[in-house]
Amino acid sequence: MALIVQKYGGTSVGDPDRIRAVADHIARTARAGNQVIVTVSAMGKTTDDLIRLANDVAHDPRGREMDMLLTAGERISIALVSMAVNDLGVPALSFTGSQAGIVTDTEHGNAKIVEIKGDRIKEALDSGNVAVVAGFQGVSTAKEIVTLGRGASDLTAVAMAARFGADACEIYTDVEGVYTADPRIVPNARKQSRITLEEMLEMAATGGRVLALRSVEYARNHGVKIHVRSSFTWAPGTWVEEENPNMEQAIISGVTHDASEAKITIEQVPDQPGVAGKVFRSLADEMVNVDMIVQNVSTAGHTDISFTIPRVDVTRSAPIMDKIVAEIDAAGYQTDDSIARVSLVGAGMKTHPGVAATMFETLANNDINIEMISTSTIRVSCVVRESDVERAVVALHDAFELGV
Amino acid sequence: MALIVQKYGGTSVGDPDRIRAVADHIARTARAGNQVIVTVSAMGKTTDDLIRLANDVAHDPRGREMDMLLTAGERISIALVSMAVNDLGVPALSFTGSQAGIVTDTEHGNAKIVEIKGDRIKEALDSGNVAVVAGFQGVSTAKEIVTLGRGASDLTAVAMAARFGADACEIYTDVEGVYTADPRIVPNARKQSRITLEEMLEMAATGGRVLALRSVEYARNHGVKIHVRSSFTWAPGTWVEEENPNMEQAIISGVTHDASEAKITIEQVPDQPGVAGKVFRSLADEMVNVDMIVQNVSTAGHTDISFTIPRVDVTRSAPIMDKIVAEIDAAGYQTDDSIARVSLVGAGMKTHPGVAATMFETLANNDINIEMISTSTIRVSCVVRESDVERAVVALHDAFELGV
Numbered sequence: 157m158a159l160i161v162q163k164y165g166g167t168s169v170g171d172p173d174r175i176r177a178v179a180d181h182i183a184r185t186a187r188a189g190n191q192v193i194v195t196v197s198a199m200g201k202t203t204d205d206l207i208r209l210a211n212d213v214a215h216d217p218r219g220r221e222m223d224m225l226l227t228a229g230e231r232i233s234i235a236l237v238s239m240a241v242n243d244l245g246v247p248a249l250s251f252t253g254s255q256a257g258i259v260t261d262t263e264h265g266n267a268k269i270v271e272i273k274g275d276r277i278k279e280a281l282d283s284g285n286v287a288v289v290a291g292f293q294g295v296s297t298a299k300e301i302v303t304l305g306r307g308a309s310d311l312t313a314v315a316m317a318a319r320f321g322a323d324a325c326e327i328y329t330d331v332e333g334v335y336t337a338d339p340r341i342v343p344n345a346r347k348q349s350r351i352t353l354e355e356m357l358e359m360a361a362t363g364g365r366v367l368a369l370r371s372v373e374y375a376r377n378h379g380v381k382i383h384v385r386s387s388f389t390w391a392p393g394t395w396v397e398e399e400n401p402n403m404e405q406a407i408i409s410g411v412t413h414d415a416s417e418a419k420i421t422i423e424q425v426p427d428q429p430g431v432a433g434k435v436f437r438s439l440a441d442e443m444v445n446v447d448m449i450v451q452n453v454s455t456a457g458h459t460d461i462s463f464t465i466p467r468v469d470v471t472r473s474a475p476i477m478d479k480i481v482a483e484i485d486a487a488g489y490q491t492d493d494s495i496a497r498v499s500l501v502g503a504g505m506k507t508h509p510g511v512a513a514t515m516f517e518t519l520a521n522n523d524i525n526i527e528m529i530s531t532s533t534i535r536v537s538c539v540v541r542e543s544d545v546e547r548a549v550v551a552l553h554d555a556f557e558l559g560v
Numbered sequence: 561m562a563l564i565v566q567k568y569g570g571t572s573v574g575d576p577d578r579i580r581a582v583a584d585h586i587a588r589t590a591r592a593g594n595q596v597i598v599t600v601s602a603m604g605k606t607t608d609d610l611i612r613l614a615n616d617v618a619h620d621p622r623g624r625e626m627d628m629l630l631t632a633g634e635r636i637s638i639a640l641v642s643m644a645v646n647d648l649g650v651p652a653l654s655f656t657g658s659q660a661g662i663v664t665d666t667e668h669g670n671a672k673i674v675e676i677k678g679d680r681i682k683e684a685l686d687s688g689n690v691a692v693v694a695g696f697q698g699v700s701t702a703k704e705i706v707t708l709g710r711g712a713s714d715l716t717a718v719a720m721a722a723r724f725g726a727d728a729c730e731i732y733t734d735v736e737g738v739y740t741a742d743p744r745i746v747p748n749a750r751k752q753s754r755i756t757l758e759e760m761l762e763m764a765a766t767g768g769r770v771l772a773l774r775s776v777e778y779a780r781n782h783g784v785k786i787h788v789r790s791s792f793t794w795a796p797g798t799w800v801e802e803e804n805p806n807m808e809q810a811i812i813s814g815v816t817h818d819a820s821e822a823k824i825t826i827e828q829v830p831d832q833p834g835v836a837g838k839v840f841r842s843l844a845d846e847m848v849n850v851d852m853i854v855q856n857v858s859t860a861g862h863t864d865i866s867f868t869i870p871r872v873d874v875t876r877s878a879p880i881m882d883k884i885v886a887e888i889d890a891a892g893y894q895t896d897d898s899i900a901r902v903s904l905v906g907a908g909m910k911t912h913p914g915v916a917a918t919m920f921e922t923l924a925n926n927d928i929n930i931e932m933i934s935t936s937t938i939r940v941s942c943v944v945r946e947s948d949v950e951r952a953v954v955a956l957h958d959a960f961e962l963g964v
Contacts, residue, residue, distance in 0.1 A: 172616035179617070206636065212576035213583070213640050214647035221646065224654050225639035228632040232610065235629035236617050242625065243618035250628050252705075301656075 158323040159281075160185055163195040163291065163313035167330045168387035169233050170200035178328075178387060179240030182286055186246045191281045193320065194248075195291045195313040196237055198229025203306075219264040223293075223303045227252070230290035230309070238288045248286040251276060253293035253301075258312065260294040260302050267294060267302035269311070269374075272319040281320075289316060310371035318378035325375070325382045327367065332386045333393030334359070334366050336558040337411040341546050344559035348409055350395040352503050355409045356382075358535040361447075362499035363414030367396070399503060407511065408502035408556045413545050415496035417447060417464040419528070420477065424458045424487030431484050432461065438480050444469045448497070448537065450528045462528055464539070467493050495527065496545035499537040500552060512536045518555040524548050562727040563685075564589055567599040567695065567717035571734045572791035573637050574604035582732075582791060583644030586690055590650045595685045597724065598652075598692045599717040600641055602633025607710075623668040627697075627707045631656070634694035634713070642692045652690040655680060657697035657705075662716065664698040664706050671698060671706035673715070673778075676723040685724075693720060714775035722782035729779070729786050731771065736790045737797030738763070738770050740962040741815040745950050748963035752813060754799040756907050759813045760786075762939040765851075766903035767818030771800070803907060811915065812906035812960045817953050819900035819946050821851060821868040823932065824881065828862045828891030835888050836865065842884050848873045852901070852941065854932045866932055868943065871897050899931065900949035903941040904956060916940045922959040928952050 162182065169175050186192050197203075206225050210217035217225075234250035241248035257273025280287040291309025296302045304311055310327060317325035334356070335345040351359075353376040360369040366384055375382055375396070385393030425431055432451065439446055449463040465473060470491060477489050505511040515536055519526055524547065528539035540548055553559060566586065573579050590596050601607075610629050614621035621629075638654035645652035661677025684691040695713025700706045708715055714731055721729035738760065739749040755763075757780040764773040770788055779786055779800070789797030829835055836855065843850055853867040869877060874895060881893050902923075909915040919940055923930055928951065932943035944952055957963060 172613060175617045209576060209636075209640060210643055213579045214643040217643045217647075221639045221642045221652075221654055224642070224656075225636060228635040228639075231632040231635065232613075232629060235625045235632075236613060238625045238628070239614055239618040239621045243621075248625075250625055252628075 157189055157191060159191045159193070159320055161193045161195065161313050161317040161320075161322045161325045162328060163310060163326065164197065164237075164328045164387055165309065165330070166197040166200050166202070168328050169196055169237060174387075175236050175240050179237060179244060181387070181390065182237070182241050182248070183244040183246040186286050192286045193277060193281070193316050193322070194237060194286060194288045195309055195316060196230060196233045196288065197291050197309040199233050199236075202229040202232070220300060223264050223301050226303050227290070227293045227301055230292055234288045234290045241286055241288070246286060247284060248288055249280045250288045250290070251280070252290050253312070254295035256289045256316075258294035258315065260296050260304065262296040262298050262300065262302070264300070264302055266305040267296060269294065269304070269315055270297065272315050274316070274319050277316070277320070305370070307368035308370065310368045311374055314371045314375045314378075314380050314382065317380045318374065322380070325380050327382055327384045328387035329366065329384065330386065330388060331366065332389060332391055333384050334364065334396070335410065337549050337553045338413070341549050342411075342553045342559070345553065346558060346560045348394045350397065351409045352399045353396055354399065354534055355501050355503050356396045358499070358501040358532065359410055359412050362497060362501065362535065362537060363412040364410065372396070406502060407504035407508045408500055408558060410501050411498065411549050411552045411556075411558065412501060413496060413498045413549050415542050415545060416467055417495065417497065418467045418470050418491055418493035419462055419464050419495045419539060420473070420489055420491050421460055421462040422477075422481065422486050422489045423460055425461050426485055427457050427459050434484055435461065435480050438476055439465070439473065442472070442476055444473050444476070448528060448530045448539065450530060464495070464497070494542045495539050496542040497537050497539050498545055498548040498552065499535055500556070501535045503534050505536075506533050514555060515552060518551050519548060522547060522551045524551075561593055561595060563595045563597070563724055565597045565599065565717050565721040565724075565726045565729045567714060567729070567731045568601065568641075568791055569713065569733050570601040570604050570606070572732050573600055573641060578791075579640050579644050583641060583648055585791070585794065586641070586645050586652075587648040587650040590690050596690045597681060597685070597720050597726070598641060598690060599695045599713055599720060600634060600637045600692065601695050601713040603637050606633040606636070624704060627668050627705050630707050631694070631697045631705055634696055638692045638694045645690055645692070650690060651688060652692055653684045654692045654694075655684070656694050657716070658699035660693045660720075662698035662719065664700050664708065666700045666702050666704065666706070668704070668706055670709040671700060673698065673708070673719055674701065676719050678720070678723050681720070681724070709774070711772035712774065714772045715778055718775045718779045718782075718784050718786070721784045722778065726784070729784050731786055731788045732791035733770065733788065734790065734792060735770065736793060736795055737788050738768065738800070739814065741953050741957045742817070745953050746815075746957045746963070749957065750962060750964045752798045754801065755813045756803045757800055758803065758938055759905050759907050760800045762903070762905040762936065763814055763816050766901060766905065766939065766941055767816040768814065776800070810906060811908035811912045812904055812962060814905050815902065815953050815956045815960075815962065816905060817900060817902045817949050819949060820871055821899065821901065822871045822874050822895055822897035823866055823868050823899045823943060824877070824893055824895050825864055825866040826885065826890050826893045827864055829865050830889055831861050831863050838888055839865065839884050842880055843869070843877065846876070846880055848877050848880070852932060852934045852943065854934060868899070868901070898946045899943050900946040901941050901943050902949055902952040902956065903939055904960070905939045907938050909940075910937050918959060919956060922955050923952060926951060926955045928955075
């Protein structure tokens, strides 16, 4: 008897028809002799609707009351999915994050999982029920209701899979799996049948929207096997799992892109120990998520530091930047929110030198200027003009022969 | 420093504007130096919408999963009300029924309150917060989420008032108080400035829709003072409280009517001890709520028994009735769902003989046939044709000179 975790996103349970289709698949999985834990997101645009209501009644709603509000969305979907599964003659019980024993720290809106108790889930499974768990939510060590951050329904599924040693964690979504590039931009993009957790991590971090970054990190730390697939076609999707040394790696598993960030450049920074630390500590203290950081070699005792941050944080970063520039005695700073990042990800590039060179040549041949570069062992990222990024994705996908 | 409980119904918190108006009133009450516990219902038609969704995904949704679903409605409204109060600079915290310590039995959909713990509410009040409690819900002794039955948000408010010895339990609704008759039928109906809990109980039981019956019972048992008033005009409404022996009673405090019931008559029932017991035990076992019961004197060893039940229960009562008729060897039974009940309620009628006679004469003078009669010390009810009931209300309101 296998234990399967299935996660259904907002579009997968967007209306009663979709809920009945999902319930049918859950019931089949259970009837095939599997134990099943289901995690669901809020239906369709419910979360956005609730946020809009909150902004209509208060000026800066957040924290405890916002979490109380938003957790209603998953409560509705777990109840409806359970009813629909019960209606097919397969017993199912719904559980809130709190009832499922998802214990977190006390950071409202973005709580971190501390422990998964799961006693009631185990009991439900042992007595022959499908357990339907609300994604995205938990209970803090202070006994308050919290949310785990947007997109964290994936995290709930992966955490449940880790806690119960599930044979597979199936993430159902509205695409068929992980593609070599965004199929809306590259029509001949190819669905990968498998990629490694490390590749998925780099893809999630650089704009691959299929899985949330935190859930991939959690899966890697706990050895969870993820199967990303479609709840619309039910076709086999992409397996995301630990690297298998017997299997030859594709050199490149995908081209990702991300146009949600802005670039900040601090000019004429005195080249002294401790300066970079000061800059990024100040931003971290204000919870601004800094992504790429590039510092050039120093000339004449000064250097420029460039980094990217989410565009939505640009406005509230301005006073922090003014303070930093004064403190470290830099010449000033510039913000550029017309950039985008294009990345090549592939575990195979570790053993294939020349990937970066081919990438830079390809961009140059297409008259696309590279503004920043950063690399990891399995990724090369370039910052380019936002207006060039789709051409960059198509050119790279073609140059590395990733298409069908 | 007084402790005030305020309850806001679904229309009172029906949209963001209403929520901000309610928050303003709560903030004023708190700023005036009162401790405030607020209870809210789900916004507008939320509960109906959720029930519709449930019926779209399953054939007979109820029990545990239905309660999980419906409790989302009040969760949304407590969070929004708390945010809006906080936004006015008055600290407020929201609590689910479970967090408020409303402990119940295990009957899903219609749970009875067993105990109000309220530790977290006390803590919130002691530290200067408004406590906003979800109406209509609690946690069962089996640690499951339950609902207390429709209209039970009033009950939550009254139970909180009883637990904390509140100085007043203000029930805010979309009417200005308790009227001598339904103003939609009797334009000159008068708002009562006060009525007794006993009168309110009889009115609630006979079609007065302002307060739910269970909440009035709970208030009477625990000596809670209720003030029914409007959240649209904020004008003083009707005080519902224990009888004050120094105050002269109005003879009649109101005419109520109810067209939600059907009449069932069992014909030719053998006049033997135990027969009535059998009939009503069988119905009670199936949770059919029997209201008026009338049995005529027996002739030739047989009698007819008539009673009223909610029309919504007629269909599911049919097999029970067939079984009962066979068991007690009656001739058969008839169902009539075109009836309505008109009632006169008034604590003063105890000391004023002739009220019933005047009522019957008034109906006769208006050619309205009386099909069943039942009385209590402070109420007389007549079953009439449904098509006659509005005329009956107007005629009685006039005959007893109840108008403005």
